[in-house]
Amino acid sequence: xxxxxxxxxxxxxxxxKKFKTNHHEIKxxxxxxLEALPDALNAIDHPSGDGPNSWVVSRxxxxxxxxxxxxxxxxxxxxxxxxxxxxIPMIAEKGWIxxxxxxxxxxxxxxxxxxxxxxxxxxxAELLLADYFDLExxxxxxxxxxxxxxxxxxxxxxxxxxxxTRVKRQLQRAGPI
Numbered sequence: 001x002x003x004x005x006x007x008x009x010x011x012x013x014x015x016x017k018k019f020k021t022n023h024h025e026i027k028x029x030x031x032x033x034l035e036a037l038p039d040a041l042n043a044i045d046h047p048s049g050d051g052p053n054s055w056v057v058s059r060x061x062x063x064x065x066x067x068x069x070x071x072x073x074x075x076x077x078x079x080x081x082x083x084x085x086x087x088i089p090m091i092a093e094k095g096w097i098x099x100x101x102x103x104x105x106x107x108x109x110x111x112x113x114x115x116x117x118x119x120x121x122x123x124x125a126e127l128l129l130a131d132y133f134d135l136e137x138x139x140x141x142x143x144x145x146x147x148x149x150x151x152x153x154x155x156x157x158x159x160x161x162x163x164x165t166r167v168k169r170q171l172q173r174a175g176p177i
Contacts, residue, residue, distance in 0.1 A: 024064065024066060026057075026060050026061065026064055028056065028057070028060060032056070032060075033052075033053075033056055036055075036056045036059065037052055037056075039055075039059075040052040040055040040056055040059075043055055049145070050073060054071065054073060057071070082142075084138075084139060084142040084143075087142070088133075088134070088135055088138050088139065091127065091133050091138060092133045092134065094133065095133050097128065097133075098130075098131075098132070098133065102129060105128040105129060106125075106128070106129060108125075108128055109124065109125025109126070109128040109129065110125065112124050112125055112128075113125050119147075122147045122149075123141055123142065123144065123147070126141050126144075126147065126148075127141055
């Protein structure tokens with residue numbers, strides 16, 4: 001048992017006592033998830049990072065005979081639990097960067113990408129092109145799994161050798177996800 005899981009158990013026990021609720025612990029292993037993944041993917045109607053997780057947990061919850069369950073899905077967004085919510089105010093303090101012409105910021109972003117290839121620098125380059133350093137403009141960039149150039153490369157209308165080379169280059173620049 002990790003200290004993180006024991007801390008969650010402690011919090012759950014306190015909540016259960018305070019609110020007089022009945023909690024159930026259902027343990028799922030990575031192999032449980034992988035075994036259920038094909039069914040989960042067949043059941044969802046659009047790509048989603050959380051969709052398969054929620055589907056597997058919901059199925060297992062139902063199998064245990066539980067008819068009502070609450071999840072934490074959306075809690076990080078609602079209660080500003082992601083690190084990005086602490087980073088955005090720090091970025092906003094650097095609003096003076098926006099006084100530089102967008103073309104110059106674009107060059108700066110390209111230099112960042114060349115200096116340190118990967119998803120982090122690709123996101124920094126896109127952040128430099130924002131019109132405002134606020135939640136509305138910055139949060140979507142932080143949550144991206146693929147950047148616009150990578151998406152363009154993946155959905156090009158006529159895949160050919162040049163296209164495949166571009167896709168490989170884009171994915172290599174991104175590094176591990």
